[in-house]
Amino acid sequence: MPNTSSDPVSVEWWRAAVIYQVYPRSFADASGDGVGDLPGITSRLEHLADLGVDAVWLSPFYRSPQNDAGYDVSDYCDVDPLLGTLDDADALIRRAHELGLRVVVDVVPNHSSSEHKWFQEALAAGPGAPERDRYIFREGRGLDGAKPPNNWLSMFGGPAWTRITEADGTPGPWYLHLFDTTQPDFDWTNPWVADRFDEILRFWFDRGADGFRIDVAHGLAKAPGLPDVDVDPLRTGGEWADDDHPYWSRDEVHDIWRRWRRVAEEYDGDRALVAEAWVRPLNKMALWVRPDELHQAFNFGYLMATWDAAELRAVIDDSLAAFGGVGAPSTWVLSNHDTVRHPFRLSLKEPLPHGIGIGPNSPDRPDEAPALARGRAATLVMLALPGSAYVYQGEELGLPEAIDIPDDARQDPTFFSTPDGVYGRDGCRVPLPWEPDAPAFGFSPTGKSWLPQPASWAEYAAAAQLGVEGSTLEMYKSALTVRREHGLGTGNIAWNESIDDVLDFTVSDVRVVVNMSDEEIPLPHAEVLLASGPITDALPHDTTVWLRA
Ligand code: GLC
Numbered sequence: 001m002p003n004t005s006s007d008p009v010s011v012e013w014w015r016a017a018v019i020y021q022v023y024p025r026s027f028a029d030a031s032g033d034g035v036g037d038l039p040g041i042t043s044r045l046e047h048l049a050d051l052g053v054d055a056v057w058l059s060p061f062y063r064s065p066q067n068d069a070g071y072d073v074s075d076y077c078d079v080d081p082l083l084g085t086l087d088d089a090d091a092l093i094r095r096a097h098e099l100g101l102r103v104v105v106d107v108v109p110n111h112s113s114s115e116h117k118w119f120q121e122a123l124a125a126g127p128g129a130p131e132r133d134r135y136i137f138r139e140g141r142g143l144d145g146a147k148p149p150n151n152w153l154s155m156f157g158g159p160a161w162t163r164i165t166e167a168d169g170t171p172g173p174w175y176l177h178l179f180d181t182t183q184p185d186f187d188w189t190n191p192w193v194a195d196r197f198d199e200i201l202r203f204w205f206d207r208g209a210d211g212f213r214i215d216v217a218h219g220l221a222k223a224p225g226l227p228d229v230d231v232d233p234l235r236t237g238g239e240w241a242d243d244d245h246p247y248w249s250r251d252e253v254h255d256i257w258r259r260w261r262r263v264a265e266e267y268d269g270d271r272a273l274v275a276e277a278w279v280r281p282l283n284k285m286a287l288w289v290r291p292d293e294l295h296q297a298f299n300f301g302y303l304m305a306t307w308d309a310a311e312l313r314a315v316i317d318d319s320l321a322a323f324g325g326v327g328a329p330s331t332w333v334l335s336n337h338d339t340v341r342h343p344f345r346l347s348l349k350e351p352l353p354h355g356i357g358i359g360p361n362s363p364d365r366p367d368e369a370p371a372l373a374r375g376r377a378a379t380l381v382m383l384a385l386p387g388s389a390y391v392y393q394g395e396e397l398g399l400p401e402a403i404d405i406p407d408d409a410r411q412d413p414t415f416f417s418t419p420d421g422v423y424g425r426d427g428c429r430v431p432l433p434w435e436p437d438a439p440a441f442g443f444s445p446t447g448k449s450w451l452p453q454p455a456s457w458a459e460y461a462a463a464a465q466l467g468v469e470g471s472t473l474e475m476y477k478s479a480l481t482v483r484r485e486h487g488l489g490t491g492n493i494a495w496n497e498s499i500d501d502v503l504d505f506t507v508s509d510v511r512v513v514v515n516m517s518d519e520e521i522p523l524p525h526a527e528v529l530l531a532s533g534p535i536t537d538a539l540p541h542d543t544t545v546w547l548r549a
Helices: 038-043 044-050 085-098 117-125 130-134 191-206 253-264 284-287 302-306 310-326 368-382 413-417 453-462 472-485
Strands: 018-022 055-057 076-081 102-107 161-165 171-176 209-212 271-273 331-334 388-392 494-495 502-506 510-515 528-531 545-546
Touching: 038 044, 044 085, 044 472, 076 085, 076 191, 085 102, 102 191, 117 130, 130 191, 191 253, 191 331, 209 253, 253 271, 271 331, 284 302, 284 310, 302 310, 302 331, 310 494, 310 502, 368 472, 368 510, 368 545, 472 528
Parallel strands: 018 055, 018 388, 055 102, 102 209, 209 271, 331 388
Antiparallel strands: 161 171, 494 502, 502 510, 510 545, 528 545
């Protein structure tokens, strides 16, 4: 796709792009089976073009038994029949390009599904066969090998190891899975694995993909000898581990990204590689986006920041310094398919670890209206910041986290792998409401929905907000227009003096004032370009305003 940017500063489109995450199972369902699909996405792409985003990132739509909603891939070069066909993928990419939208696809290189033929071949080939070296098989501990090889735990709960039974019925070795038992980890020290992934990248680049979002981009390298670790992922913030960890954020992983960068550079049109890397501090995360590695990394430091002026200012400064230090743009992200939707997350009394959600029995249940006000204020901070921003489907509608999902409707493996049924990520994955009065609010023609939609979502439907002054959808559209017209994504930030609990900064010719205190504050005299909520001559609590500087 040719570079359509008219802004000479952003020659590389991804530097200031607003990228919209589509979670295919929950965006739009054309087939009527209650699970979103590729034809459904294609039919709704105009919504994204009208919204004014630059690119779409699609979470996995590959063949998969769907034990982790598609992040368990059984064929990286085919589409899951539940979601469509390869022709549907081609049609989607073509239509997106016609509308001026780039397409970023997800790739899952840390693990495959246990149903992938590579894993099935490894099982069938038997002990000592080279096929076994594609994955991480190890003998168990204890006299009869009945204990897992080490104490690593799965991100979804329980041990990170599962023992196999050999074809002759004898108990065999164990295989590593940092996630679900059906997601065996690849052994990236085996060049065979690296070669296969080069082919997968080329397969999708050849079909027109403008980039890849790389799943678990901090997890592929494991310490030699696989030493024990002394942490429980569910109690320590999960993947976001500190230094010297036997599987997160190891130095060896960078060689893989240098190799992938070379593959991306075989192609024209600024193909972009985006890391999902839960690495901290930010200046360590920045190593993932050095000039010969990936192009962007999701800024999880920003996503995890609480609604606190000093904390937010610090993380913004640290981000710009860290990413700027290696010549990469910072990214900004508030919501995705793994975290409580940001209006609710920012309103929790106690922050939750990544991947953990809220449900019917959670004591901390924010109220919808104040949470939305805060969420909108946070959005107008994010979209003003220099760099690239990620918008998760439904946040442009102001969707609340779906809390009251009954136990028997839950889908996230976390709920089933933890002894007390820890609420996982279902609440942010509920299918989108498009029309207030249609079956499944227009998500599916039959009214089916793989996760139940709250009855109150009629008022959040896209059609109910379109053209309605003050609606969240119109606020996002206006924000993206002003962002483009004023070059916010490519500007520099200057902090203005402010009182405690107020953020006040200027980017390009836009002054952004955020009132995070409990009281209203006087509104500076200037032309109002946009506000996240009603304002008078005062700026209410939890409100952001964009003023002409
Ligand atoms: C990433 C994905 C998450 C998935 C996990 C395992 O964190 O965002 O949804 O469960 O990787 O692939």
